[in-house]
Amino acid sequence: QKEVEQDPGPLSVPEGAIVSLNCTYSNSAFQYFMWYRQYSRKGPELLMYTYSSGNKEDGRFTAQVDKSSKYISLFIRDSQPSDSATYLCAMSELGYSGAGSYQLTFGKGTKLSVIP
């Protein structure tokens, strides 16, 4: 079992729909949770960032973390064709271990298409 599991999709929704993207993880040491958006042939760009459990809202995007279930979600309201991209969840552990780093562990990404 990989540390981070993410359904690769593809996911196709009509414009205006609510999109739900999810990741599960097994490493209880993860404390920082992120969602990146990656357009075709581009590098990932940070979309949402949360620390520990709870919800965070930014415009049409809401990130949710449930550490007890080791489950994170990204919700996109009123989805637009411009939201069509691959969405990657990413996580990192708290603190610097000395031998380790703030490396991110990524899910494989979910490819989303929003149809006009």
Place this chain on the structure above:
Amino acid sequence: GAGVSQSPSNKVTEKGKDVELRCDPISGHTALYWYRQSLGQGLEFLIYFQGNSAPDKSGLPSDRFSAERTGGSVSTLTIQRTQQEDSAVYLCASSLVSGGGETQYFGPGTRLLVL
């Protein structure tokens, strides 16, 4: 510069050749990461540099892979004796280390194809 830049954007090479990939991080960012993105594998951590500290090489898949960071800025990832399984997008990211969970900013990547 405004963001992380990488060169070349695309590289085609023959099996057995050496390749060098370059990353220019955001000015002032002290941390630099290399990741590899393969079809079906997602993004995998390769190596991390932070200031003058010894790099974290725990993600390098074999001793054919090495990286340097000169002057705390530009980094070069070198792959020796390339193999077809090395074909992937190699992504560089940089960040300000602020004590944990800092935002990593990614470059556009170098697409490597080994024939």
